[in-house]
Amino acid sequence: MGVDYYSVLKVDKNATEDDLKKSYRRLAMKWHPDKNPNDKIEAEARFKQISEGYEANSSSLSQVLSDPQKRTIYDQHGEEGLKDMPPPSSNGAGSKGFNPRNAEDIFAEFFGTSPWAFGSSGPGRSMRFQSDGGGGMFGGFGSTDNIFRTKPPPVESKLPCSLEELYSGSTRKMKISRTVIDANGRQIPETEILTIEVKPGWKKGTKITFxxxxxxQANQLPADLLFIIDEKPHxxxxxxxxxxxxxxKVNLAEAIxxxxxxxxxxxxxDLSIPVTDIISPGYELAVAMEGMPITKEPGNRGNLRIKFEIQFPTKLTAEQKARLRNVLGG
Incomplete structure (x- = not known):
């Protein structure tokens, strides 16, 4: 039978015209060569095959589904059977009555005058297809700006985290509500749970993109969601x-x-840190490896720095002053 266009379009043999349109829209956008710059050869072949499948099956283009004879011929003999059908005006004379159109024309009919294409030179024809430069079906493909929708800037949200979460790491579940565009171009509500793995040592300002x-929205691709780590006070x-x-805070006796x-x-x-040095004003004790984890250096940590405030007595008796002078050698 040759190419099974039902399989190509991922529909069954009872598919309606709406089913075919929905499937074509989805697959054509997925396999458009400009959406697959790293694998253009396969994308071009898939894109052409999807377009041929829609042409062979869609009643809006070739009236195959609405014509029992044509649909029966296709189901029995495939696309070659359709190509061998005589054209209606020939009264049975001649052959090759079914003439599949160029894949660009089919794509332009769907997207050329819609918000998916920027600029149009006429009904059903995107500016993208005006010059094929002698390059064949895909010879005129260049920048994607004229054919695919714009993307708005990311939507930013703060993600407040406790210092404990940033020290040990945590898993955060974020429930989001948004609208999506269905195959018919309608906005429908949708909820989703996003999982954020907060890594030990992440800092304020770390960004997580979904x-x-x-x-x-119509005319636009969905924006990215951007969560920015914020640090709660401790x-x-x-x-x-x-x-x-x-x-x-230490008193004078402890400082000395x-x-x-x-x-x-x-x-x-529980950490117990002995301080044997004399604590003078401005003294700071550093304890190695008791600080925050260093994300880019697994197993390594910063320091714990202990700053001291010395509480001097506000009032001493004459006897206490004398004793201090004797002890301190004053």
Whole structure:
């Protein structure tokens, strides 16, 4: 039978004209050579075959489906049988009465005067097809700007994350509601759950893109959805690049005689850090590998930096002052 155009168009033999149109629109856009710049040879062959399939089956173009004789001939003998049918005006004389049209013409009939093409030189004919340059069916294909819809800028949303999430990583589920364009060009509502894998060490400003998940609108491709990581304030820790910073208050006796800093890490470990140095104003203690994970260096972390505020006594008795002078050698 040759090429099975029912299979090419992914419809069954009971397909209606609307079924054929919907399938052609979807497949023609999928396999248009300009949509497949990395595999143009296969795309051109598929595109031509899809167009031939629509031509062979569509009543709006060749009246095959509405003509029981033609449809029977195609079902029995395929496209060659249609080509051998005599034209209606020949009264049975001659052959090759079925003459499939150029794939460009069929595509232009669907999209040339619609919002899918920018600029038109007349009904059913896109500017894209005005010059074939002697290059055959696809000789005139160049830039896609004249044929495919524009894409609006991304839709941006902040994704607030706790410091704990950015430390250990997390999985976020985002439910979105949007409108999509169906095969008939109608806007219909749709909901979807998007999954975002927050990686350990991600920083404020990290962007996660979901292509084509924005609202569908006539004349336009759906926008991308862009989520931007934002960092929630933390009660204890502050982030400085890959480091974590905390502040501890110590009294004068602790500053001179030593102390221990006890804290709970962002992944819920208990940490006890002895401080044996004398804590002078501006002193800062760095604890290696207790900061934020470094995304680009798996297994590596920044530092935990402990800043100290020394609380000096506001009032001392004469006896206390004398003792301090003796101890400090004043």
């Amino acid at each position: 292509p084509d998940k924005g609202n569908g 009660d204890i820790y502050k982030r400085d690049g890959n480091d974590l910073v905390i502040t501890r 005689g030593g102390t221990t800093v006890n804290l709970t890490t962002l992944d819920s470990r």
